Amino acid sequence: xxxxxxxLLAFSLLVTAAPAGAFCLWNCSYxxxxxxxxxxxxxSGFDSLFGxxxxxxxxxxxxxxxxxxVFVTEVSQFNTTQQRGxxxxxxxxxxxxxTGKSKVNLIGHSHGGLDVRYVAAVxxxxxxxxxxxxxxxxxxxxxxxxxxxxxxxxxxxxxxxxFANSLGTVLGLLTGSTNPQDAVAALESLTSxxxxxxxxxYPQGVPTSACGAGASSVGGVRYYSWSGTGLLTNLFDVSDxxxxxxxxxxxxxxxxxxxxxSSHLGQVIRDNYFMNHLDEVNQVVGLVSIFESxxxxxxxxxxxxxxxxxx
Ligand code: CA
Numbered sequence: 001x002x003x004x005x006x007x008l009l010a011f012s013l014l015v016t017a018a019p020a021g022a023f024c025l026w027n028c029s030y031x032x033x034x035x036x037x038x039x040x041x042x043x044s045g046f047d048s049l050f051g052x053x054x055x056x057x058x059x060x061x062x063x064x065x066x067x068x069x070v071f072v073t074e075v076s077q078f079n080t081t082q083q084r085g086x087x088x089x090x091x092x093x094x095x096x097x098x099t100g101k102s103k104v105n106l107i108g109h110s111h112g113g114l115d116v117r118y119v120a121a122v123x124x125x126x127x128x129x130x131x132x133x134x135x136x137x138x139x140x141x142x143x144x145x146x147x148x149x150x151x152x153x154x155x156x157x158x159x160x161x162x163f164a165n166s167l168g169t170v171l172g173l174l175t176g177s178t179n180p181q182d183a184v185a186a187l188e189s190l191t192s193x194x195x196x197x198x199x200x201x202y203p204q205g206v207p208t209s210a211c212g213a214g215a216s217s218v219g220g221v222r223y224y225s226w227s228g229t230g231l232l233t234n235l236f237d238v239s240d241x242x243x244x245x246x247x248x249x250x251x252x253x254x255x256x257x258x259x260x261x262s263s264h265l266g267q268v269i270r271d272n273y274f275m276n277h278l279d280e281v282n283q284v285v286g287l288v289s290i291f292e293s294x295x296x297x298x299x300x301x302x303x304x305x306x307x308x309x310x311x
Contacts, residue, residue, distance in 0.1 A: 223266020
């Protein structure tokens with residue numbers, strides 16, 4: 001019995017000591033997709049703030065544990081989708097050069113889901129699949145609300161731009177980035193008018209009806225999406241209350257920043273997880289609902305879906 005406990009202790013130490021993705025005993029190829037997985041962050045995203053908090057909290061490791069080759073990209077915190085998309089495209093080309101693969105699987109959260117659409121639209125030959133999580137494909141009501149209450153060139157607009165630009169610059173400095181910031185342009189990119197214009201140029205995978213699904217495959221690229229409609233999901237997460245407040249400007253169920261129907265792209269995997277906008281990427285630091293599938297489990301299941309589709 002004692003020897004058994006000692007063995008168990010030695011084993012658990014070994015597992016704890018092993019770096020993510022380096023040690024696996026069960027289901028080791030569950031997430032082993034044919035093409036690398038690229039995680040593209042949202043507005044005011046950061047790949048590793050202070051080197052401690054990962055934007056994709058615990059997700060990269062969870063995917064790597066099952067054999068996936070995962071890359072986390074970084075673009076301007078606040079900028080237009082086209083600007084961010086061009087920055088992302090350059091990083092995708094670097095990833096292809098590093099791995100020697102011909103395509104990538106793009107997964108974007110929030111504004112990142114629009115960036116990945118841009119890359120797939122301009123270079124479909126480099127993209128196996130596009131997945132968006134909580135992305136405002138028909139616009140975000142909060143952006144409409146802010147835009148309507150901030151008149152062009154007014155004092156309020158410059159104050160708003162100052163705060164948002166400062167936040168973006170600070171986040172950029174902390175993560176060693178020198179990307180240009182443009183908060184008002186980012187806001188324009190996320191209004192329903194901004195998205196209508198973007199969708200007219202880049203319609204791939206976008207539903208033509210108000211709340212239907214989009215085409216699941218366009219030009220050889222597979223399209224998927226999921227999102228949540230939870231707000232107050234974890235008592236200990238201080239980010240829940242602000243999201244519950246912003247949710248009030250939305251006419252439909254939402255995750256605090258993006259409406260359920262607006263999140264639809266391609267094949268809709270699910271649009272009502274009990275998750276708010278930050279829960280979708282397992283934030284803050286894993287504080288999510290215990291009554292819903294864990295975000296890392298959902299990401300792993302999706303990688304397995306991509307793998308089974310030969311992607
Ligand atoms: Ca949370």
